[in-house]
Amino acid sequence: MPVCWLTPDFQPVDEAPSGLQFGDGLFETLLYEDGRLRLWPLHWSRLLRGMATLGLSPPPSENALLAHLGQKLRDTRVAIIKLMVVRHSGQRGYACGTDWRLSIQVHPHRPDPPRDVSVCTLDQTLSGHGLGGIKHMNRLEQILAARELAGRAWEGWLRTPQGEVVEGIRTNLLLIDREGRWFLPDCSRWGVNGTMRALVSDCLSGRNQSVYNSPVPADVLAGTCSAAVMNSIYGVLPVTELDGSPLQTELLASLITEINARIQKVSITLKLKP
């Protein structure tokens, strides 16, 4: 679909932002359903962190953005919303001003969750170049990983250069090994710190569940007993098969029930303007 660009004050502009030439921007993908923007506070705070990291001037107003969204969504029941913030200098070359443009894409449907969640581990590595955690637009690693995945499974897990597993192409991961250890890899250096991951992390803290936050070493991965993948659209999904071997899903059932209940509390109601 064609992408429209707006100034920070929501005025449409003809020219696409120059930062598109270098992936010099950020995005957030979030679910809107029955008047509520899911996990909005977590998306908004990650976007602010990312803009500070890239040296973009902060957005003028959260309320103005929500009001603008309320106008766009007034005839919609469910949608996946993609927000993009891209640097705009108007110049050729690696210019680095603080100005930016905004795009708001509304996809008025929600994909069905998969019946079975198969995962395979990929050879694709992640680089940790000081941009870990934020959801920037330099995503060639994910594109190459998607090529490697191509039909092998529903999701693929990416590694550090040392071979430890960090995250999926479009999900974060939770893993339980045969010794009963839980792993929820931290993505502040490698990968993307997902909003659903933050909710799961908070939930596990409340249960006093001790969790390893490091990437998953190869020997731990070999002893995987249960696993889940998670993102802002699908929530938490139990993994049914990892690298061709079936996994148990019962261990995660009560956690998933709790997360589904908490998701509503970490969402906001959007005022739908006529």
Place this chain on the structure above:
Amino acid sequence: MPVCWLTPDFQPVDEAPSGLQFGDGLFETLLYEDGRLRLWPLHWSRLLRGMATLGLSPPPSENALLAHLGQKLRDTRVAIIKLMVVRHSGQRGYACGTDWRLSIQVHPHRPDPPRDVSVCTLDQTLSGHGLGGIKHMNRLEQILAARELAGRAWEGWLRTPQGEVVEGIRTNLLLIDREGRWFLPDCSRWGVNGTMRALVSDCLSGRNQSVYNSPVPADVLAGTCSAAVMNSIYGVLPVTELDGSPLQTELLASLITEINARIQKVSITLKLKP
């Protein structure tokens, strides 16, 4: 300036390619002057290599592209041309089809070379994620480096995570240390294998000059005696100052003379269509 998008057969299309959301593309920046496209064979072969690496279908015809350029440039004496090739799947998410769109930007002027070329070394590191050498559009490292450089010098040199110097933000580098050793860092793992770098490498081979192709370790950098930076627009420029200390430029004078003579031989004459 607004960017127009074309199919591989040069038909204009309204929709910008979806790969722009992820920096999923390649670019070449080259000089056109007095009917000649400088270093064209080197740009073309790097673009083909990059397209193969990203899994994009090969361009239908080099001659058709040159004919199209010949039409666009028929009233122009000098220009910087930016070619972009960006994946287009038309879908949301990390889709990885082989289709692509093309943009040809013509900037009808050539920047004056700087009178003095000051360089400083930067803290910004480069990641080596299997995409080394090609000129892809995931350039946040260069953007962050440009922010770090901001007015300190004309160019900044970037490092590996181990602290060795590889290249500049927009140039490759050549360095001679006090022991008379020459360094022309290879950029097939880190950074961009520049077209002018390829010409310099070939020229040094012809002179039987032994050259280290590895990144420059910190102790070698500290003993720098002479250095040059190079790219497709400026050619080879002697560095006059490195991290605040003056460098000798005489050692490079004959090499620069030779390169300037050879540039013309590695250029092609464009047929300008009426």
